[in-house]
Amino acid sequence: MCCMTHLSVERPSGTRLSRHLRPAILVSSLGLLLSACSLPSYGGYKGATTQGHDTHLLYAGLFTTAIVVGGITLSLILWSVFRYKKRSDAMPRQFQYHIPLEITYTVIPIIIVLLVFFFTVGVENRVDAVSSNPYVQVKVTAFQWGWNFDYPQLHVDVHGVTLQNPEMVLPTGKTARITLVSADVVHGFYVRQFNFSRYAQPGVINVFDLTVRHSATYQGQCTQFCGLYHAEMLFRVKSVPPAQFQAWVHQQQALGHDKVVAKQPSPIVKVRSTNSRTKI
Amino acid sequence: MTILEEKATAPAPAQSRPEPVHHAEPSGLVKWLTSTDHKVIGKSYMFTSLALMIIGGAMALLIRAQLASPHSSLLSFQQYNELFTMHGSIMIYLFVGPFAFGGLANYVVPLQIGAPDMAFPRLNALSYWLYLGGSIIMLLGFFTASGAADFGWVAYAPLSSAVNSPGAGPDAWIAALILTGFSAIFTGVNLVTTIFYLRAPGMTMFRMPIFVWNMLVTAILILIAFPVLTSALVMLYADRHFGMDIFSVKGGGVPVLWQNLFWFWGHPEVYILALPFFGVITEIIPVFSKKPIFGYKGMVFATLAIAALSTGVWGHHMFTTGVVLLPFFSLLSLLIAVPTGIKFFNWIATMWRGQITFTTPMLCAIGFLITFLIGGLTGMFLASPPVDFQMHDTYFVVAHFHSVIFALVIAAIGALYFWWPKMFGWYLNDRIGKVQFWLLFVGVNATVIPWYILGLHGMPRRVAVYNTGMGWHALNIAATVGADITGVSFLVFLLNVYLSWDKKVPAPNNPWDGTTLEWFTSSPPPTHNFTRIPPIRSERPVWDYNHPDAVAIPAHKSDNNDKHASPPTGASGDDGGD
Amino acid sequence: MKVEGVVLISIGIFMAVVSVGYWFWSGEPSGTAMLIGSVLLGLLPGGYYYWWAKRMRPRPEDRPDATVKEGAGVIGSFPHGSMWPLVFGAGAFLTGLALAFGWWFLPPGAGLIVVATLGVTMQSRRGGTI
Numbered sequence: 001m002c003c004m005t006h007l008s009v010e011r012p013s014g015t016r017l018s019r020h021l022r023p024a025i026l027v028s029s030l031g032l033l034l035s036a037c038s039l040p041s042y043g044g045y046k047g048a049t050t051q052g053h054d055t056h057l058l059y060a061g062l063f064t065t066a067i068v069v070g071g072i073t074l075s076l077i078l079w080s081v082f083r084y085k086k087r088s089d090a091m092p093r094q095f096q097y098h099i100p101l102e103i104t105y106t107v108i109p110i111i112i113v114l115l116v117f118f119f120t121v122g123v124e125n126r127v128d129a130v131s132s133n134p135y136v137q138v139k140v141t142a143f144q145w146g147w148n149f150d151y152p153q154l155h156v157d158v159h160g161v162t163l164q165n166p167e168m169v170l171p172t173g174k175t176a177r178i179t180l181v182s183a184d185v186v187h188g189f190y191v192r193q194f195n196f197s198r199y200a201q202p203g204v205i206n207v208f209d210l211t212v213r214h215s216a217t218y219q220g221q222c223t224q225f226c227g228l229y230h231a232e233m234l235f236r237v238k239s240v241p242p243a244q245f246q247a248w249v250h251q252q253q254a255l256g257h258d259k260v261v262a263k264q265p266s267p268i269v270k271v272r273s274t275n276s277r278t279k280i
Numbered sequence: 281m282t283i284l285e286e287k288a289t290a291p292a293p294a295q296s297r298p299e300p301v302h303h304a305e306p307s308g309l310v311k312w313l314t315s316t317d318h319k320v321i322g323k324s325y326m327f328t329s330l331a332l333m334i335i336g337g338a339m340a341l342l343i344r345a346q347l348a349s350p351h352s353s354l355l356s357f358q359q360y361n362e363l364f365t366m367h368g369s370i371m372i373y374l375f376v377g378p379f380a381f382g383g384l385a386n387y388v389v390p391l392q393i394g395a396p397d398m399a400f401p402r403l404n405a406l407s408y409w410l411y412l413g414g415s416i417i418m419l420l421g422f423f424t425a426s427g428a429a430d431f432g433w434v435a436y437a438p439l440s441s442a443v444n445s446p447g448a449g450p451d452a453w454i455a456a457l458i459l460t461g462f463s464a465i466f467t468g469v470n471l472v473t474t475i476f477y478l479r480a481p482g483m484t485m486f487r488m489p490i491f492v493w494n495m496l497v498t499a500i501l502i503l504i505a506f507p508v509l510t511s512a513l514v515m516l517y518a519d520r521h522f523g524m525d526i527f528s529v530k531g532g533g534v535p536v537l538w539q540n541l542f543w544f545w546g547h548p549e550v551y552i553l554a555l556p557f558f559g560v561i562t563e564i565i566p567v568f569s570k571k572p573i574f575g576y577k578g579m580v581f582a583t584l585a586i587a588a589l590s591t592g593v594w595g596h597h598m599f600t601t602g603v604v605l606l607p608f609f610s611l612l613s614l615l616i617a618v619p620t621g622i623k624f625f626n627w628i629a630t631m632w633r634g635q636i637t638f639t640t641p642m643l644c645a646i647g648f649l650i651t652f653l654i655g656g657l658t659g660m661f662l663a664s665p666p667v668d669f670q671m672h673d674t675y676f677v678v679a680h681f682h683s684v685i686f687a688l689v690i691a692a693i694g695a696l697y698f699w700w701p702k703m704f705g706w707y708l709n710d711r712i713g714k715v716q717f718w719l720l721f722v723g724v725n726a727t728v729i730p731w732y733i734l735g736l737h738g739m740p741r742r743v744a745v746y747n748t749g750m751g752w753h754a755l756n757i758a759a760t761v762g763a764d765i766t767g768v769s770f771l772v773f774l775l776n777v778y779l780s781w782d783k784k785v786p787a788p789n790n791p792w793d794g795t796t797l798e799w800f801t802s803s804p805p806p807t808h809n810f811t812r813i814p815p816i817r818s819e820r821p822v823w824d825y826n827h828p829d830a831v832a833i834p835a836h837k838s839d840n841n842d843k844h845a846s847p848p849t850g851a852s853g854d855d856g857g858d
Numbered sequence: 859m860k861v862e863g864v865v866l867i868s869i870g871i872f873m874a875v876v877s878v879g880y881w882f883w884s885g886e887p888s889g890t891a892m893l894i895g896s897v898l899l900g901l902l903p904g905g906y907y908y909w910w911a912k913r914m915r916p917r918p919e920d921r922p923d924a925t926v927k928e929g930a931g932v933i934g935s936f937p938h939g940s941m942w943p944l945v946f947g948a949g950a951f952l953t954g955l956a957l958a959f960g961w962w963f964l965p966p967g968a969g970l971i972v973v974a975t976l977g978v979t980m981q982s983r984r985g986g987t988i
Contacts, residue, residue, distance in 0.1 A: 043736045044670070055666040062667060066657040073624055077649050080631040084569070085638070091827070092634050096572045097835035101629070102622070106578075109621040113614045120614075120664040121607055127666045128606075185439040186535070188600065188673050192738025195670040199601045202438060203529040204536060206602040219750070223673035223740040225432045227439060228357050231743035314939035397936040402943050402978060409947020417954045424959075448958050455957035459950055476862050476907075481918030481929035485861035500869065504896045517957065540888045588869055591896050592876045594889070605884040612876075808936060813926050 039064055045193050048218060048239075050211040051127045052195035058123040059195070065116065127196070130209050135174035135242070142180070142187035142200035142222065145229040156252040163229060167236045171245035172215045180206040188224030191237055197223055212239040316401035317807060321408050322387030323703060326696075328408075329379040332415055333689075334770065336370035339363045341767050344727075344760040350748045360744035361430035362449075366421070368433030369453065373460055374415050376688055377549070380556035381467055381502065382411060384695055385495040387703065389471060391798035392489045394480025394816070396808035399473035407466040414459030421452040429453035432742060434546070435516070437527035437538035442520040454517050461510035468502030471495055480797070482816035489796045489819055490579050494559030497587045501548045501555070504591055509545035512538065536603055543594035551590045554684065555583060557691035558623060561645045564698055565627055567792050568642035569634030572820060572832040575626040582619035582626075589616045599668045606665040613663035620656055624649070639792070640713030644694025647721040648687045654725075655683030658732065676735025679728045686724035686766075693720065693773065701787030705803045709785075712776040719769035726762030730755040795823035859920060863908030870900025940981060946974035 039060040047053035141148040141160070148160035149168040160166050170176045180189050182200035190197035193216075198206050222233035240248065312320065343363055346355045355363065390398055398404045421428035426447025431440045435453070438444060475496045479488070488496075516538070518524040525531020527538045566573045573579060593616065595609035627649060636642065658680040661667045671677055693716070700708045739752045746752050790799040800822045801810050814825040824831055877893035880886070918924035949970030956963035 043733060045736075045738075052670070055670050058664065059661070059667050059670060062661055062664060066660060070653060070657045073628075073653055074650065076625075076628045077631075077646070077653075080628055080634075081636065081646055084631055084634050084636050086635040088635070090635070091830050092569070092571050094572055094830050094832045095633075096574060096576060096832045098574075098629070099835065102575050102578050102626075105625040106618065106622055109618045110615075113617055116660065116664065117607075117611050117614050120610055120666065123666045124606055124610075127669065185444055186436050188740070190673070190738070190740065192674075197600050197669055197672050201601060202535050204601065204603055208602075219747075221738075221740055221743075224436070225361075225439070225673075225742040227431075227444060228361065230361075231357065231745045311939065313944050314941045316937050316940050316943070396933070399934075401936055402940045405940065405943035406946050409943055410950055413947055413951030413954060417951070417958060420955075420958075452958035455954035458957070459954050462950075478933070479919035481924040481926055482922065483919050484922050485865070485920075487922070500866070500899075504899055508892055508895075537888055540886075541892075544889065544892045584865065584869070588872045591873060592880070592893070605880075605886070608880060608883055807938070815926060817922075 045195055047195045048191075048193040048213055048216070049196065050213060051209065052193070053213065054123050054126045055195040058119060061119060062116065065112065069112065128208065130177060130207055131175045134177035134209065135171055136245075137177045137179065138168060138170075139179045139181070140168070140189060140200070141183055142189065142226075142233075143183035144185060144227050145222070145233040147233070147235040151249070154249050154253070156249055158252075163232050165234045165236060167217075167238050168220075169245060169248050170210065170212050170237060170239045171242040172212050172239045174242055174245075175209050175211045177207065177209055180208070185226050186224050187222045187226045187233070189220070190223040191218050191220040193218045194237075199224055212237070215239050215241060314405075316397070316405045318386050318390050318398045318401065318404060319703070319805065319809075321404050322383050322385075324408055325378055325386060325411065326383035328412060328415065329375045329383060332370050333375040333379075335419070336367050336375060337767060337770060339367040339370070341763055343367060344763040346744060347746075347756045348760040350753055351745050355744065357744050358427060358430065361742075362422070362428040364742055365429050365432055365453075366418070369418060369429070369457075371685065372433060372549070372553070373457060374411075374418065376553045376685060376692075377464065378411055378460070379692055380553060380688075381464065381471065381495065381498055382407065384556060384560065384692075384699075385471055385498070386467070388699060388798060389492055389495050390474060390478065391702075391801065391805060391809055392492050392796045393475065393478065393483055394797050394810060394813050395474060395478035396810070398470050399478055400470050403466050404470050407463045407470070410459045410463035410466070414456040414463065417452050417459065418456035421449040421456075424448040424452065426450075434542060435538075436542075437516070437519075437535045438529070440516060440520075440538075441528060451517070451520070454513050454520075458510055458513050458517075461506050461513065464502050464506045465510070468499040468506070471499035472503070475499075480813050480816055483821075486577065486580070487816060487819045487821075489559075490562040490573060490576070490583075491556075491559035491796075493580050494555045494562070494583055497583050498552050498555045501552050501587050501590065505545040505548035505552065508541055509549075512541035512545070515541075536598075536601060539598050539601065540594070543597045544591075546597060547594045548587075548590050550681075550684070551586055553688060555586065557648070557688040557695070558583070560691050560695040560698070561627065561648055562623075563796065564641045564645045564694055565630050567698075567794050568639060568645075569631045569636050570793070571630055571634045572795075572818075572823075573626065574629035574632070575622070576819060578622055579626055582622040585619040586616060589619070596663055596668070599665045600672045610663055610665050614660065617656070617660060617663075624653070624656075639697070640708070640710050640717055641694040641698035641792075643714060643717045644690050644697065647717060648691040648694065651683055651690060651721070651724060652687035654728070655680060655687055658683065671735055673741055674735040675731040675739045675741055678741045679731030679735055682724075682731065683728050686728065690717075690720060690724070693717070698792070699798075701791045702798055702803050702805070705787055706780065706784035707787050707791065708780045709776050712772060712779065716769050716772040716776060719765055719772060723762050723765030723767075723769055727759050727766060728762070730758040730762070734759070790822065790826075793823075793826070795820035797821055800825070859907050859911035859914065859917065861920075863904050863906075863911050866900050866904025867908060868900075868904075870897050870904055873897040873900055937981075940978065942974045942978040942981065945970055945977065949974060 041056070042060055042063040044056055044059050045052070047056040136151065137153055139150040139152055141150065143160065146160040146162045146164055147166050149158040149166060151157070158166050158168065180198055180200045182202050184202065186202070187200040188197050189200055194210065196210075198208060200206070216239060218237045218239070220235045220237055222230060226233065312324070315321065342355065343360070346352045346360055386398065386404065390396070424447060426449050429435070429445070429450045429452070431445050431450065440450060475488070475492060515524065515526045519526050519528065523531070525533045527533050527535050529535060562573055562579060589612055593609055593613040595604035596613045598604045599606060599609070658676070662671055662677060662680060697708050697713050734752055734755045737751060739746065739750070787803050789801065789803050791803075792799070796819075797813065798805070800814055814821050818824055818832060820832065873893055873896040877890055877897055880893055881890045918928040949967045952963045952967030952970065956967055
């Protein structure tokens, strides 16, 4: 079944409006998700995370709307172009106003827009929801041009090195809370199968949840242009079953201990020194 | 100083060229350099911006050539970054906008409202010189030791800081945009004043052609938006050179402030680019359908609504920053679809039951409708924050705004074919024009549609290389082929200009049975535009003059089939306008 | 004049509604500041036009029944040409170069701007053939 029930434990302290509308939106967006299940995927990924899956259903709903609206408009354009091609020298009737018609095509788009907005807010709150007791917390630091994945509670640190393709390991089916920061310029954390991106910015700490649904390795990439080697700022997310994840953590803890003893400079400092535009 | 008394309808025959008062007028180069005639300035703007478009287009073709293979070494990373930055900067800042509000508006607005010139002719000339100077400075960036600006056309802080982007290239970029920013503001002031104060008698606000309305609203948007950009650039410059730390965390600044300021300009800017071309389409479609524009007042209100809403949607460029109010910006952005939809249906209803002739301008108008429809619908996806999280900074976004801008470019080509006979007194060849239109239409959509799919498959924008295993190669080749076809279409345009100039087919005053005042004067118009003006009793004075028995049916009579309003007073049956 | 005023005032009022909503919903200062700027841009000139529209007879371009003859007379002075925009533009160009390439472009740039400003003012005051 394509619709997994998404049990987000707690909603974020959202805006006042969203708090008021929450019950209504929850019910109705569930309805949308159920109906969107039967829609085709329209070339998008179905979403490897529960959050990305919600997004995908909204995308499919929007695509269907766009096909209907666009199809009607395009048919009207093509019809009038081919039907009213000049056939004689007769002067066309010089009509200019038809108030009921104009009101109709003002009101119908407003209704469509409000519906789209309604479902958007529902999905938005689900995607942005942050669990109060995540299974694992990861602090992701983006820098020119690489990524650092720090698991503060587990004392594991996947050191990022410039132009490497580091791997963030996550437990499948469990909620991971990502804290995203940047050491220098604006970067974009993006994994295409997750249908999700978020800026890593200096001066801003972004927090979001990822609940990966299937064990696999996903390719991620920086999407916000960040300087010379933007194109090669890659990373991977490897999702493994929780037991395997624990094994990995233990393995890393053993490794990481040595690293701490060896007093490796923090990756950010290391990268700052290689941040040179004369590289090419 | 020439004191104009031309608005008094002189009984001169329409064909006769007026003899402006001569006093040792300079000629040739000096005349061009010192001219304050809005028509000369308008043409200068148009051809300067077209030349810059060809430069920017050549950059686009280089970028596409680089992306045609995954690990191409055609361009270095540095070159690639400079090229896409300058491609975007040239197209947005120096081509589409200046072509529209500097070129078309300058040329057409005074003619359409029956004015002798713009309100401030010397300020108008200054606008052009600032624009030209700014464009030259931007291109000079390529000749600096550090190369041209390479932080993307949005120059996000802190990538654009002195540490991350040192050198004179970025400074040249800033200086260029400050100059062109002032140029745009001056043009905005000039347009508003001209439209408010220099209309011909009887040309009430609700009788202005929709093009003039759109230019008025564009000018108001310019006045809202451009000062913000120019001040943001001054702040950026101060950051880079005087350590002001406005946009740097270290000095207590806020990098996100740049994005707020930039997009507060950047989203109205989209409509500063688009509204003039909406206006162009609204001029072309009625003329070639032989009908008045459907829902004139609805069009005006839709334009005003688009402008008003567009000032409150800048945050939709920042959905993924995590620091903007998602529902607010999402709702306002989605609402823009409503007035845009009204415009679409009005255009369709204008063609409905018309007698459509398929000249090149009309084909371009239809091409615009289809291309813009794609761009508009995909905009709805990006206005929805969760879907924007998915699409942001991928090729889907690139495809979306290229659909929009390419639609405007198609409309710009239509505008050139439409007003060319008026500007020069001879036609551009229509047959070659149709070839160009089809190449352009097929080319842009063949470029853009693969990009949508690439975006869905996760290809980020502004990457010089990509991995073979991502499955992006074939689509990139398709997009490159499309871009090359688009490039060929502009070669055809240049060829058409040359061939049509070589064997001129002279154009009469009103070659298309046009409806607005510019078609009443000679082609090209005399120095101060009009020797006489027909009575203005609707937004189609020239049509009413030429077709007194086919006046538009007013709103309260539109249900009656054959009752026409009484013909305008003073209109005689002769075809003096042609 | 009245329609001009109403158009600008309604833009101002719309922006005022947006500003208030934005401020109380987001509390974000920079966007609010810019929105308030837009409110003023609508209200100040709009109010000016409206104020005058109340106090003057409609101009020929405001009246739907005006004939072209009513617009006869001097409607303004429109120079055939002037060299000062070019001089000013050259000065601004040099100033722009100074921003990017070095301060030594500034003195000639500023000089040309001053000369052009004086020149264009003189030209307007002197009248006659421009």
